[in-house]
Structure formats: C-alpha cells, structure tokens
Amino acid sequence: MMPAxxxxxxxxxxxxxxxxxxxxxxxxxxxxxxxxxxxxxxEVTVPHLTRGMGSCENFESLxxxxxxxxxxxxxxxxxLYLETFVPDLxxxxxxxxxxxxxxxxxxxxxxxxxxxxxxxxVPFYDxxxxxxxxxxxxxxxxxxxxxxxxxxxxxxxxxxxxxPFPKVEYQDTVAMLGKRFGTNLSHREELRVVSAHGDRxxxxxxxxxxxxxxxxxxxxxxxxxxxxxxxxxxxxxxxVGAAERECDxxxxxRKLRRxxxxxxxxxxxxxxxxxxxxxxxxxxxxxxxxxxxxIGLARMSQFxxxxxxxxxxxxxxxxxSMIL
Numbered sequence: 001m002m003p004a005x006x007x008x009x010x011x012x013x014x015x016x017x018x019x020x021x022x023x024x025x026x027x028x029x030x031x032x033x034x035x036x037x038x039x040x041x042x043e044v045t046v047p048h049l050t051r052g053m054g055s056c057e058n059f060e061s062l063x064x065x066x067x068x069x070x071x072x073x074x075x076x077x078x079x080l081y082l083e084t085f086v087p088d089l090x091x092x093x094x095x096x097x098x099x100x101x102x103x104x105x106x107x108x109x110x111x112x113x114x115x116x117x118x119x120x121x122v123p124f125y126d127x128x129x130x131x132x133x134x135x136x137x138x139x140x141x142x143x144x145x146x147x148x149x150x151x152x153x154x155x156x157x158x159x160x161x162x163x164p165f166p167k168v169e170y171q172d173t174v175a176m177l178g179k180r181f182g183t184n185l186s187h188r189e190e191l192r193v194v195s196a197h198g199d200r201x202x203x204x205x206x207x208x209x210x211x212x213x214x215x216x217x218x219x220x221x222x223x224x225x226x227x228x229x230x231x232x233x234x235x236x237x238x239x240v241g242a243a244e245r246e247c248d249x250x251x252x253x254r255k256l257r258r259x260x261x262x263x264x265x266x267x268x269x270x271x272x273x274x275x276x277x278x279x280x281x282x283x284x285x286x287x288x289x290x291x292x293x294x295i296g297l298a299r300m301s302q303f304x305x306x307x308x309x310x311x312x313x314x315x316x317x318x319x320x321s322m323i324l
Contacts (some may be wrong), residue, residue, distance in 0.1 A: 005079040021132075021301065021315040024146055025114070028300050029095070031141030032116055035134050041091045041118065046078035052270045053278070056241075057213055059264040061101045074099035079213075079292055081101050082119035083245060084281045086290045090121040098296075105321045107309040108187050108237070110298055112318045119292035124217075124227040124244035126293035128203065131231065131242060132163040134295075135201070152316060154306055164220060165231070167203040168193070182208050190237035205229045214259035215252050227291075232304040236310070242293035249282040 034044070036088050048054075054075030055062050063074040078094045085092055098115035118134070120127060139158050145157055174181055176196070177189050185193070194202055196205075208223045209218060216226035231240035256262055256279075262272060282289065302313035312316035316324065 005319045020146070020149060021313065022229065023302065024230050024301050024313075025216070025297060025315060027140045027142045027145035028297055028304070029116070030145075031138035032093075032095075032134060032295075034141065035137035036093050036118070039090075039130070040092065041093045041120070042076070042089045043183060044082060044089075044092050045092045046075075046081040046094045048073045048099075049073070052265055052268070052274050054263060056079075057211075057261060057269070059261050063099045063101050067200055076100060077115065077294060079294070080118065080278045080294065081259060082117060083287075083290065084278060085219050086119055086121055087281070087285045087287050092120065092286075093118040095297075098294075104321065105319050107186070107311065110314060110317060110319050113313050113314070114297040116294065116297060118296045119290060121288045121290045123163055123289055124229075124242075124291050127242060128167075128284065129163065131240060131293050131295075132201075134163055135231070135240070135300075136161060136163065151303075154215055154304075158304065161201060164273040165201045165203055167229075168197075170204055170207045170225070173204050174290075182210065184211060185238075187237045190232045191234075194232050194234050198311075199234045201234075202232050203229045204232065209255075210245065210260065214244050214256045214261055217246045223291060233299065235252065235306055235308060236299035236303040238294045239299040239303065241294055242291065244289070247282060247287040247290065249279065252282055253279065254276075 044237060049067060050073050052059065054073060054077060056076050062076065065074065066073055076098045078096065082092045093116065095114060095116040097112050099112050100109065102109040104109055119143050120130070120132070120281055137162060142149070143155055172183060173185070173193055174183065177192065194205065205228070206219060207228045209216070209224060209226050212226050212228050219225045219227060224244060228243040230238045235237045244253060256272060256275065265274070280290055298314045300308055302310045305313050307313045311319070
C-alpha cells in the first residue's frame with residue numbers, strides 16, 4: 001500500500017541520522033579508491049540523465065522525467081560511457097547514484113543507491129580476479145575505520161576472506177536448487193548458494209544470454225551462455241555483476257536488436273538510434289577485449305555489518321515508502 005502524502009518523510013522530531021553508516025560508506029569507497037588508484041584506473045565522471053540507454057537489463061525500471069520538454073530518464077549505469085573510453089584509457093572506473101523504480105518495499109531493494117563500476121581491457125577471468133582484490137581492499141579499509149565498532153567475530157570472519165573466491169556454473173546452481181534452466185534466482189535462493197559454500201563470497205558464472213545485458217560476450221563452446229558473473233555475499237546476496245563485453249560491431253547490433261531491453265524501449269517509442277554514439281565507437285575504432293562490473297555499495301555495507309535488511313545498512317535508505 002502506498003503511504004499517504006504526509007508520510008513521505010521521517011516522523012517529526014525523530015532523528016534518523018546514522019553517522020556510523022556514513023563512516024562505513026566512506027570507508028568502503030576509500031578502500032575502492034585506494035585499490036583503483038594504486039592499479040592505475042582512471043576515474044571518469046559520467047552523466048546521470050539519459051535518453052534511455054542508461055538501464056541495466058530492465059528498461060521499465062527507469063525513472064522518467066521531463067528534460068526541456070523532452071522525455072528523459074535517470075540513469076542506472078555508466079557502463080556504456082566507460083566502454084567508449086576503453087580504446088584510449090584501458091582501465092576506468094566511475095561511481096554515482098543508480099536509480100531503480102522498484103515497486104516493492106522490502107529488505108532487498110532501494111530506489112537510489114551508490115553504484116561503483118569498472119571497465120578494463122582484460123579478459124573475463126582476469127577481471128574477476130581484480131574484482132576480488134577490490135572487494136578485499138574495501139573490506140580491509142572498513143575494518144581499519146570501524147574495527148572497534150564491529151563485533152570481534154564479524155571482524156575475524158571478514159579478515160579471513162581471501163581470493164580466489166569459488167566459482168560455480170549457473171547451470172549447476174539451478175540444478176542444485178531444483179529450478180528450471182533460464183530462470184533468475186531469488187534472494188533466498190542466493191543465500192542458499194552462499195550457505196552451501198560455507199557462508200563465504202561465491203561467484204555464479206556463465207548465465208543464459210536472455211537473463212543478461214545485451215552486449216555480454218557469448219561463450220564460444222556454448223553460445224546460449226554469456227561470459228558473465230554475479231558475486232553473492234553473505235546476508236546481501238548478489239552484490240556484484242560482471243561480464244566480458246562483445247566488441248564486434250555487427251555482433252553487438254544483432255544482440256541489441258533481439259534484446260528484451262530494446263523491445264521494451266520500442267514500446268515506449270525509443271529506437272535503436274539512441275545507441276548510435278556507442279555503436280559508432282565500435283564501428284569506427286579498434287575496441288580491444290574488455291570486461292567490466294558494477295558493485296552496489298549498500299550491499300557491501302550490508303555484508304560487512306551482517307544485516308539481513310539493507311535498510312539497516314544505508315545512511316539514507318531510500319525506497320518507495322521514503323523520500324527526504
């Protein structure tokens with residue numbers, strides 16, 4: 001049920017300020033900056049207003065707004081912007097708000113959260129290794145900053161996390177869960193997978209093409225699958241999404257034309273020309289092999305604190321029932 005208009009804020013006289021969570025979010029981001037800076041990644045500032053190509057997999061979850069009498073959207077990802085710089089800068093990253101028009105109010109989703117994204121000219125498995133190093137840097141900086149405020153056993157668990165994280169195939173995961181091939185995992189099922197691997201971070205790799213973003217690279221020996229991975233963390237579930245990108249212009253065009261995302265966009269009156277600036281780079285430049293990821297920082301906080309509810313892990317837990 002939607003809240004009444006006068007409920008779209010915190011209760012009068014009750015403080016919801018959480019400086020401890022602000023410190024944690026700052027520490028996680030500092031740990032990321034430390035790793036990415038030491039490894040030579042270039043930080044790029046990307047737009048957050050888009051004509052429609054800023055969605056992840058589900059175009060219908062974009063927030064719409066009017067932009068000087070034209071339709072525009074709040075972006076969910078800076079991935080395609082980063083990709084266009086890969087031929088020149090090879091290792092990039094960005095961070096900023098990701099806006100999701102989530103219809104439910106639950107322990108899992110926020111309508112606005114900080115998303116950190118990287119893109120680099122390396123193959124898929126090399127990129128997963130770099131993500132693991134990045135995650136460990138975030139964790140270690142959080143412990144340095146908030147160690148005394150965390151439970152001793154929680155700190156010991158966090159300090160014990162080391163690479164490489166285990167990797168399990170999507171097809172083996174759905175078989176273990178008794179699910180049909182081609183279906184998504186629920187949050188509860190993600191936590192079952194984590195529990196089966198000792199309540200440690202675990203990768204699920206090689207998803208069916210129809211479940212993922214349009215430009216993920218198909219596996220050579222199993223073209224119905226793409227070189228993709230979700231990193232599941234205890235408490236938080238899916239926290240990182242990663243993939244190797246297809247960089248052949250003609251293959252990307254074919255994949256985009258048959259994607260669910262473009263079908264949704266066409267229903268809204270938006271056509272493939274929206275992607276022309278991105279497609280032109282693939283057509284006109286020699287784009288090297290590259291891979292990228294997105295990391296939800298609120299879910300990183302949730303994992304570090306060990307909360308079952310993401311709203312307890314965000315300084316400003318914005319969702320459908322709350323706006324400041």
